[in-house]
Amino acid sequence: MPVKEIDLPYRVEYFSIIDPDGEIDKSLDPQLSDELLIRLYRAMLLARKFDERMLILQRQGKIGTFAPLKGQEAQVGAAAALDSQDWIVPSFRESGVEIWRGRPMERILLIYSGYNEGGAMPDGLNMLPVSVPVGSQMLHAVGIGYGLKYRNQKAVVATVFGDGATSEGDFHEAMNFASVYQVPVIFLCQNNHWAISVPRSRQTHSKTLAQKALAYDMPGLQVDGNDVLAVYSATRDAVERARKGEGPTLIEMLTYRVSMHTTADDPKKYRTEEEVKEWERRDPIVRFEKYLLGKQILDEKRIGSINEEVKAEISSAEGRWSEIVEKGVDSIRMFDNAYEDLTPTLRAQREMLKREMSEEQGA
Amino acid sequence: MPKLNMVQAINMALRQEMEKDDRVILLGEDIGVNGGVFRVTDGLYDTFGPQRVLDTPLAESAIAGLSIGMAIFGLRPVCEMQFSGFSYFAFHQMEAHASRMRSRSQGRYGVPMVLRAPYGGGVRALEHHSESREIYWAHTPGLKMVIPSTPRTARALMVSAIRDPDPVIFYEPKALYRAFREEVPEEEETFPIGKSRIVREGEDITLISYGASLRWTLEAASELHEHDGIKCEVVDLLSLSPLDDELFVESVRKTGRAVVVHEAHCTYGVGAEVVARIVEKALLYLEAPVRRATGFDIVIPLYQREQDYLPGVRRIKRAVRETLKF
Numbered sequence: 024m025p026v027k028e029i030d031l032p033y034r035v036e037y038f039s040i041i042d043p044d045g046e047i048d049k050s051l052d053p054q055l056s057d058e059l060l061i062r063l064y065r066a067m068l069l070a071r072k073f074d075e076r077m078l079i080l081q082r083q084g085k086i087g088t089f090a091p092l093k094g095q096e097a098q099v100g101a102a103a104a105l106d107s108q109d110w111i112v113p114s115f116r117e118s119g120v121e122i123w124r125g126r127p128m129e130r131i132l133l134i135y136s137g138y139n140e141g142g143a144m145p146d147g148l149n150m151l152p153v154s155v156p157v158g159s160q161m162l163h164a165v166g167i168g169y170g171l172k173y174r175n176q177k178a179v180v181a182t183v184f185g186d187g188a189t190s191e192g193d194f195h196e197a198m199n200f201a202s203v204y205q206v207p208v209i210f211l212c213q214n215n216h217w218a219i220s221v222p223r224s225r226q227t228h229s230k231t232l233a234q235k236a237l238a239y240d241m242p243g244l245q246v247d248g249n250d251v252l253a254v255y256s257a258t259r260d261a262v263e264r265a266r267k268g269e270g271p272t273l274i275e276m277l278t279y280r281v282s283m284h285t286t287a288d289d290p291k292k293y294r295t296e297e298e299v300k301e302w303e304r305r306d307p308i309v310r311f312e313k314y315l316l317g318k319q320i321l322d323e324k325r326i327g328s329i330n331e332e333v334k335a336e337i338s339s340a341e342g343r344w345s346e347i348v349e350k351g352v353d354s355i356r357m358f359d360n361a362y363e364d365l366t367p368t369l370r371a372q373r374e375m376l377k378r379e380m381s382e383e384q385g386a
Numbered sequence: 387m388p389k390l391n392m393v394q395a396i397n398m399a400l401r402q403e404m405e406k407d408d409r410v411i412l413l414g415e416d417i418g419v420n421g422g423v424f425r426v427t428d429g430l431y432d433t434f435g436p437q438r439v440l441d442t443p444l445a446e447s448a449i450a451g452l453s454i455g456m457a458i459f460g461l462r463p464v465c466e467m468q469f470s471g472f473s474y475f476a477f478h479q480m481e482a483h484a485s486r487m488r489s490r491s492q493g494r495y496g497v498p499m500v501l502r503a504p505y506g507g508g509v510r511a512l513e514h515h516s517e518s519r520e521i522y523w524a525h526t527p528g529l530k531m532v533i534p535s536t537p538r539t540a541r542a543l544m545v546s547a548i549r550d551p552d553p554v555i556f557y558e559p560k561a562l563y564r565a566f567r568e569e570v571p572e573e574e575e576t577f578p579i580g581k582s583r584i585v586r587e588g589e590d591i592t593l594i595s596y597g598a599s600l601r602w603t604l605e606a607a608s609e610l611h612e613h614d615g616i617k618c619e620v621v622d623l624l625s626l627s628p629l630d631d632e633l634f635v636e637s638v639r640k641t642g643r644a645v646v647v648h649e650a651h652c653t654y655g656v657g658a659e660v661v662a663r664i665v666e667k668a669l670l671y672l673e674a675p676v677r678r679a680t681g682f683d684i685v686i687p688l689y690q691r692e693q694d695y696l697p698g699v700r701r702i703k704r705a706v707r708e709t710l711k712f
Contacts, residue, residue: 139489139490140492142489143493151458152490159447159479159482162448162451162454163452163454166453166455166458167456167458169452169456170455170459193447193448196445196447197448197451200443360488360489361488361489362530362551363496366580366628367580367632
């Protein structure tokens with residue numbers, strides 16, 4: 024039998040729209056309204072400033088461990104490409120996406136200062152809480168996607184995960200099931216190049232993460248993840264395909280975790296300053312700002328006022344958080360939401376805690 | 387009233403709930419066209435179609451993970467693990483997400499799903515097909531865990547599990563799948579999750595069991611009555627989480643003696659918890675130490691030796707006699 028090549032019409036595209044100097048590729052310009060461009064800029068700035076503020080609060084001991092997002096703010100472009108009825112299934116470094124979608128910042132502060140109440144989602148947000156075990160949340164997105172398809176709803180699901188997550192078995196299972204059932208799911212891989220201390224090159228021998236989609240006959244593409252317009256465009260195209268019933272897409276967004284994995288991590292142990300500096304040159308906010316200034320959508324004065332607005336927004340969220348924290352915590356409520364109805368054993372355990380607490384007060 | 391075996395009874399529960407509620411969706415390996423390797427989902431694919439009876443790729447974590455997503459979305463998935471021995475691939479999804487989502491989201495998202503899995507020995511199977519590791523699930527906060535012992539309890543518990551707002555692990559004693567038939571009413575019947583039942587009354591000693599081992603326990607009780615005149619009261623736990631300790635504690639207060647029977651390993655097993663509850667709530671009523679007749683703390687042997695591993699009538703009778711002699 025002759026050896027023959029199987030013709031698989033696959034390719035993996037990479038694209039970027041705004042380069043690090045703020046120059047745009049006009050042929051790829053998604054032509055967003057000035058209003059949306061300014062919203063995107065503002066959201067990235069808010070994500071950055073909130074992240075910086077959280078780091079200060081963490082170093083002051085006011086909040087606990089969290090995963091800083093610095094450098095990955097262009098992720099808001101993905102959230103902006105979704106409609107409000109679409110679902111978002113995040114990992115744990117997506118505060119930019121979460122804030123865009125409407126998760127109050129005080130709830131984020133509450134979670135990281137040890138209050139379960141921070142996990143509550145406002146009504147109708149269609150977003151799952153932060154998921155810590157790497158990669159496992161992608162399957163939930165596929166299940167939600169199946170529900171949307173079963174109910175003939177036009178909404179789609181976007182799930183976010185990192186480069187490390189692509190090594191997990193659940194990544195394969197989620198991609199495979201999504202493809203088999205042709206559900207409206209967009210897999211958004213934030214390839215920030217480091218899974219704690221393990222570099223992207225040690226995570227997989229593949230040249231790209233995007234190419235992994237091809238094994239499932241799923242479109243896979245790579246975009247400049249520090250270019251908010253590229254992130255927006257790629258996501259919007261995938262959303263349109265999914266909405267038309269054309270199935271899932273994997274988008275690998277090349278970005279960089281400029282800061283530490285979590286506040287408990289010291290990246291100096293495993294990577295060079297030069298590498299970090301090189302990526303800082305490609306900063307998503309600086310680049311977008313240059314572009315907007317060049318296009319005269321923004322000027323220095325407006326940038327100044329946006330900075331002030333963002334600071335005020337963070338400070339008011341911090342105020343609301345402090346009010347809740349000052350009220351103190353009612354430990355009895357730890358039993359809430361264990362099940363819809365408390366079991367007899369849990370009722371007894373809750374009574375035991377009540378007695379412990381009242382005896383302590385009496386002593 | 388039709389007389390059904392357990393396979394038919396579970397099938398009836400699934401079919402009736404699917405007819406009533408289009409949120410109920412089944413997913414698992416070989417459950418569609420093939421009707422499941424034990425035929426529990428037989429005919430449901432033909433009636434409800436591939437959208438509601440999903441033959442999935444072979445991946446247990448995904449089966450559980452998709453079910454979680456479906457349940458969050460508002461469906462009522464019932465997923466099948468082909469054998470409980472393969473369900474540990476799904477354990478992470480159930481532990482990390484199904485059990486925690488209500489708490490994590492502060493009540494925003496419940497996970498009303500059922501994870502079905504045939505479990506237990508006695509069917510001359512391959513390795514990984516005979517374990518009884520229910521305690522992994524029963525030990526996990528946020529999950530519920532039930533094990534029926536008869537066709538009628540299987541049907542009623544399955545209906546309750548599907549309607550439960552929280553994730554329920556539903557272990558099916560495969561040794562009992564076709565072991566006997568029981569009358570199962572066509573009309574709706576539920577059994578509250580978190581309740582156990584007395585299946586035989588007696589005043590000398592309380593035997594507490596569930597699942598396949600309940601059958602051996604009842605056989606032992608009957609032989610003990612016939613040969614020794616011992617009157618055993620037998621409690622069928624049905625629900626391991628939440629655990630209904632009221633019923634067996636009340637029984638032990640009456641009899642003063644108890645033996646716990648299960649085919650799962652002894653150490654840290656359900657028996658340990660049952661004994662602890664008896665000690666906490668009925669110590670002064672006890673006339674003898676509470677004994678456990680269980681599987682041993684080893685990997686269950688292949689089938690030439692499994693009858694000597696399982697706590698059959700011999701082990702149960704011996705435990706009862708020793709407890710009464712004390």
